[in-house]
Amino acid sequence: MKKLQMQKFVGAVLFTSLCAGLVLAQPLEAPSNDPAAVDAVKQVGQDMGDAMVAVDIDKLNQIFADDWATVDSSGKILTKESLLSDFKSGGHKLEWFENGPVDVQVFGDVAVAQGRVKEKRTDRGQDTSGQFLWMDLLKKRAGKWAVVRSAGARVVSADSPKAQSQDPTIVETMKQFAQDTGDAMVAGDVDKLNQIYADDWATVDSSGKIFTKESLLSDFKSGKHKLLSFEIGPMDVQVFGDVAVVQASVTEKRLHDGKDISGQFVFMDLLKKRGDKWVIVRTLGAKVI
Structure with missing residues (x-):
């Protein structure tokens, strides 16, 4: 169900400079604990599933931002237009779904949500049911939350002994992974970054175009993009077998083409154990407004 170039965007297990020309020097902002805001974001996820089951295209049109996009498993961009068309034509059908616990962080008009969902669905006549780990990036526009980016992956069965793990060792491994990514960026260690990012890593930049691992490494190797320092905020980690989702905020001092594009960002990363x-394998992020 659930489905950023460095001035183009550089997304990382921590860093998501979605916008260019950013200057923000205040201390790291903590996420909002306003229950109303958190509940509103969670409700978007429930409403999305209900609308998909009911094939309520008008409702889905309201839930997904016009600039919504994601990168599918084949590395191609799926846009809002394509998504709505698939449901409208009957090519994709969601018969039922059951959401698991949802974790939400809200930073002003930007929110990140992650969770798991069980679904019974078909895609062009083929059964694609299963359990999935998903993450969504939302922005509040004209007083309403809208989903602007999404990513997800199939995970092991909920009944499998390899299902959700809160093993402190694994969680700490994920957190250290984020720190290692930032350290490699500061050091300009392209070889290390090449190991951290999957060959099929991709994200959708703020203009709606695909940004690949090749482009990411090229920008660091050329010195076009430089990360000078970073500070990661509290992280939320979920691990399901060989799939994990990490979400957090980060404050960065960085340059692009000699210009200061420092700022505070929220990010989510989808990781796989290979x-x-x-x-x-996938990254979502946005500037905190």
């Missing part, structure tokens, strides 16, 4: 190593 072989015996964790790698980042």
